[in-house]
Amino acid sequence: MLFIIYNKETKKIINIIEAVKKDDITLSKNEAIFENKNIKDFSQTDIRAYNKDGSVKSLEQQxxxxxxxxxxxxxxxxxxxxxLNKNMEDDYILMIERRLEKLDKNKKIVEENGKKHIIEKSIEEKYKEGLITKEEYNAYIVSQRQGQYVTNIDGARAELLDSVLNNLASQGLLNETQMEALKKIQTTRANIKEQYPKQS
Incomplete structure (x- = not known):
């Protein structure tokens, strides 16, 4: 059997020695035997991983x-x-790019600061690509509008309405039913203000 001897420090091949078994070979301090089952396998795979000067070629170079x-x-x-491991995002993206895995239609790959990520597509993108119906899209838009109304309009509208109604009431322009409704609104507003007092 042939054994390949290499220098442990330089990682360069020193010699190829024929022996019956590994224990028959005497090695100096810096020498080691390259572990391989037989020279036939070695010549077909790993022997070509070395440069002419005996230095090891990187996997990228190979x-x-x-x-x-x-x-x-x-x-x-x-x-x-x-x-590749599909549970790791970087690997999973590579698998998608190599067509080994299929990305969920509702998601997309984006690049931020040189790194790729998988994110959910926007509602607009889903609608344009036919992933959601017009009804689903419109329901989303209505909910978004309502949220904006509550945040930006409802408070101002309530204040304006309160001012107008109080003005009409002071002029005697509201009927009895309207006056009762106004009093209920004022009581509710007063209770809310008492429940959630501002800090002075």
């Missing part, structure tokens, strides 16, 4: 020179070949 190939679901990561 891939570029077509010494090694990767499966569709493999990448080189920190000097090792590993399978």
């Amino acid at each position: 891939l570029k020179e077509k010494i090694i190939t990767l499966k569709d679901n493999e990448i080189i990561d920190n000097g090792i070949i590993r399978e």
Whole structure:
């Protein structure tokens, strides 16, 4: 059997020695045997991972020179070949780009600060792409408007209405039913103000 001897410090091949077994070989302090089952396998795979001067080629260099190939679901990561993991977002995006996985139609890939992320599409995008109906889109728009009304208009409208009604009441222009309704509104407003007092 052939054994490949390399320098542990320089990682360069020193010699190829023939021996019956590994224990028959005497090594100096900085020498080590490259572990491999047999020279046939070694010559077909790892031997080509070395430059002419004996230095080790990186996986990226081997891939570029077509010494090694990767499966569709493999990448080189920190000097090792590993399978992509769909539970990791970066890997999952790569799998989608390599057509190994299909992205949910309601989501999209965006790039921010040089990093890709998966986010939910906006309602507008979903409607334009036919992912939601016109009724669903309109229901969303109505809810958004109502939220804006409450935030930006309802308070001002209530104040204006209160002022107008009080003015009409002071002029005697409201009938009895309207006066009762106004008193209920004023009582409710007074209770709310008492329940949620402002800090002075």
